[in-house]
Amino acid sequence: MTCARMTTILAAVLAALRVAATGSAAETAPASLRLVYDAPAADWEREGLPIGNGAMGAMIAGGVETDRIQFNEKTLWTGGPGAEGYDYGLPNKSMAGEVRAVARDILENGPMAPEEAARRLGRPMRGYGAYQSLGELAIETAGGEVSAYERDLDIERAVARARFRKGGARHERVYFASYPDKTIVIRYAADKPGSVSFRASLAIPENRSAKVEAAGNRVLAKGALHDNGLKWAASFVVLAEGGSATASDDAIVVEGADAATIILAAGTNYALDHPRYRGADPAADVLARVEAAARRGWKALLDRHADDHRSLFRRFSLDIGQKPPAATTDALLAAYPALDEAARRWLEALYIQYGRYLLIASSRAGSLPANLQGVWNNSAAPPWNADYHVNINLQMNYWPAGPLNLIETALPLFDFIDNLAVAGRASARKIAGASGWAVFLNTNIWGFTGLIDWPTAFWQPEGAAWLCRRYYDYYLYTHDIEFLRERAFPAMKEAARFWLDRLVEDPRDGRLVVVPGFSPEHGPFTAGPAMSQQIVHDLFRNAADAARLLGEDAFAREIEAALARLDPGLRIGAWGQLQEWKEDLDDPNDDHRHISHLYALYPGEQIDALEDAAFAEAARVSLDARGDGGTGWSKAWKIGLWARLLDGDRAHKLLEEQLKDSTLPNLLDTHPPFQIDGNFGASAGVAEMLVQSHRGLIRILPALPAAWSDGEARGLRARGNVELDIVWRDGKAARIELRPGRAGDYHLYTDIFEGAFAVEDLSAGAPVAVAGEGRRRTLSLAAGRRYAITVREE
Incomplete structure (x- = not known):
């Protein structure tokens, strides 16, 4: 953006805010959580508005004469079974001997260059594939003078719109992706009868066969990818109100209608079933979804969609003193540093809720998990294949699910991991000569768990852990013991078995270490880098706890014995830093975007600011040295890290940096390019500012920034299966409401307990006994009731 353009935008925004402050424009201010723009999107990545139902996604540009709705179906991938050379990333014969040889070289001779490690252990990717765009739904209308254009995305209802005046009529176009009806729905309407006319057709990329048929008011397209033979299908039907909708060649032409609804569905014959990954031909299912949705009609489709989305989205709300300003979202973002406080808070609150919106849109039960771009991609060769990286990115996608009350959105991740664990047994055996399962850095929808040969990003066997x-x-947030027994523990146990086989005794001190080990994505290969040790420590501790809960005492004892010998990955170096490597190799001038050695602080819990002052201070020194720069996901991680260090102002500064430098005009995170984990990580980081619940202690407002001195957060969740509302005034908690999902003791830490306070059972109207002293108290609560903790006036 040029300086002149920035100045123009800033002046316009500030003028709009001055008008809003006088009250003369109050009626035009957005009343709900909306992204608003005054022109169609000219750039898919920067300006398109995303809608999604988990399996399908679309980017809304809102063009007038040509409205191109680029859409995706998450299982449409090249590569995998059927693609030339695909081998799941696995060698033909065991590599265990060479892995042991590299480990010996590192232990005997010291750090190894990544290029040497990749030469000895890496493998070229064959047939890996990439996530694909399914195509575009192109809707063409007659030209004419357009005025009063507005495009928006209401994230509370998950509905996008484009509105404008043309030909003496006010036109409105509505777009949403319905989870209940597994379709994308578009409606064209106008306030002047007979004003809706268009031609709708599908544009399909050339890397596949395609047969397109139009009959009556419906189009069906189907074919197969050239690369791997994966079958795909897409269909849409047009329901005209007044006028006509008829087939013409491979399109549907609407003439003289009052309104028209387009219902679109797509699918493939992919199945999440290792090793074949193929299911039924998709055409019948796609047609059935379109026809079922068409029978419901426009109003029922919209209502079912909005009710479904709101049932998730409305669980959480945040009031930090924001007021909706009368300005477009892109202009607000460009002027963010100069906005008044209420407008800044508006953009911050919108951004946090946008992360929740994107998670709902890109991860619903029955679909694959959110990938590097969620569910949205317009390229045959997207960045990083739009795949799943397990050295932070896939994990970060789901950080908000628990604390921001969207725990169901994690279910696709568990389906995916269940399958990945089956595929990963071969990787554990063939690459490392170990039992259990492993995945080494990146994966696709085809069960890739092996190796690539990129020197600084190919070796991360802790990914499964x-x-x-x-x-x-998930268990800690829900206390679903059946989930723990049937799904979580089997995967955890096998991942732990891998490390019981793979850990090596360091001759220098007799501790168990990961070797070869690598700290993403810089530095040498070493024995026992901090992140590797911390992740294995985390797995062993959790696996032992789970085993005890399930009565697997023999396994718990085995894990606990190994945990006692495991190098914990925590050391304080020469300049007071938390060491990234077992050797003191850290450079105080290193500002690399990865801060891998701080895993123990967040999302792990080996380091706790309340209880581990020395290590917490060392983490602070390291974080200060790395600085506040980095890519979007890196800044997002730092929000959570500073929150865990109880520094709300610094966490808020990183949120500001995220908005200023790592957010596109449509509020998507940019690496660059667009990468969705920054959106998810930043929203999760804000949750850590408001409530933390690691180590069995629920901390209320642990990192509240001075900028948010008064506010309310409703519908947060904490580990232990409890929902919370928090009201604060002058930077201190004033009221906490708890809604437990289980009966038992809850351990809380809040400044309310420092003075006179009351705890009341709101369901029974009775007081509640409280144990403990100071800020840390224990409350014994019953499931299904409401409890309030309030400051009591003396």
């Missing part, structure tokens, strides 16, 4: 943290976290 880190994924298992998501399993155990």
Whole structure:
């Protein structure tokens, strides 16, 4: 953006805010959580508005004469079974001997260059594939003078719109992706009868066969990818109100209608079933979805969609003193540093809720998990294949699910990991000569768990262990013991078995270490880098706890014995930093975007600011040295890290940096390019500012920034299966409401307990006994009731 353009935008925004402050424009201010723009999107990545139902996604540009709705179906991938050379990333014969040889070289000779490690252990990717765009729904209308254009995305209802005046009529176009009806729905309407006319057709990329048929008011397209033979299908039907909708060649032409509704569905014959990954031909299912939705009609489709979305989205609300300003979202973002406080808070609150919106849109039960771009991609060769990286990115996608009350959105991740664990047994055996399962850095929808040969990003065998943290976290948030027994623990146990086989005794001190080990994505290969040790420590501790809960005492004892010998990955170096490597190799001038050695602080819990002052201070020194820069996901991680260090102002500064430098005009995170984990990580980081619940202690407002001195957060969740509302005034908690999902003791830490306070059972109208002293108290609560903790006036 040029300086002149920035100045123009800033002046316009500030003028709009001055008008809003006088009250003369109050009626035009957005009343709900909306992204608003005054022109169609000219750039898919920067300006398109995303809608999604988990399996399908679309980017809304809102063009007038040509409205191109680029859409995706998450299982449409090249590569995998059927693609030339695909081998799941696995060698033909065991590599265990060479892995042991590299480990010996590192232990005997010291650090190894990544290029040498990749030469000896890496493998070229064959047939890996990439996530694909399914195509575009192109809707063409007659030209004419357009005025009063507005495009918006209401994230509370998950509905996008484009509105404008043309030809003496006010036109409105509505777009949403319905989870209940598994379709994308578009409606064209106008306030002047007979004003809706268009031609709708599908544009399909050339890397596949395609047969397109139009009959009556419906189009069906189907074919197969050239690369792997994966079958695909897409269909849409047009329901005209007044006028006509008829087939013409491979399109549907609407003439003289009052309104028209387009219902679109798509699918493939992919199945999440290792090793074949193929299911039924998709055409019949796609047609059935379109026809079922068409029978419901426009109003029922909209209502079912909005009710479904709101049932998730409305669980959480945040009031930090924001007021909706009368300005477009892109202009607000460009002027963010100069906005008044209420407008800044508006953009911050919108951004946090946008992360929740994107998670709902890109991860619903029955679909694959959110990938590097969620569910949205317009390229045959997207960045990083739009795949799943397990050295932080896939895990970060699901950090908000627990604390921001969207725990069901993690279910696709567990389906995916269940399948990945089956595929990963071969990787554990063939690459490392170990039992259990492993995945080494990146994966696709085809069960890739092996190796690539990129020197600084190919070796991360702790990926499976880190994924298992998501399993155990789900249990901690829900206390679903059947989930723990049937799904979480089996995956955790096998991942732990891998490390019981793979850990090596360091001759220098007799501790068990990961070797070869690598700290993403810089530095040498070493023995026992901090992140590797911390992740394995995390897995062992969680697996032992789970085993005890399930009565697997023999396994618990085995894990606990190994845990006692495991190098914990925590050391304080020469300049007071938390060491990234077992050797003191850290450079105080290193500002690399990865801060891998701080895993123990967040999302792990080996370091706790309340209880581990020395290590917490060392983490602070390291974080200060790395600085506040980095890519979007890096800044997002730092929000959570500073929150865990109880520094709300610094966490808020990182949120500001995220908005200023790592957010596109449509509020998507940019690496660059667009990468969705920054959106998810930042929203999760804000949750850590408001409530933390690691180590069995629920901390209320642990990192509240001075900028948010008064506010309310409703519908937060904490580990232990409890929902919370928090009201604060002058930077201190004033009222906490608890809604437990289980009966038992809850351990809380809040400044309310420092003075006179009351705890009341709101369901029974009775007081509640409280144990403990100071800020830390224990409350014994019953499931299904409401409790309030309030400051009591003396």
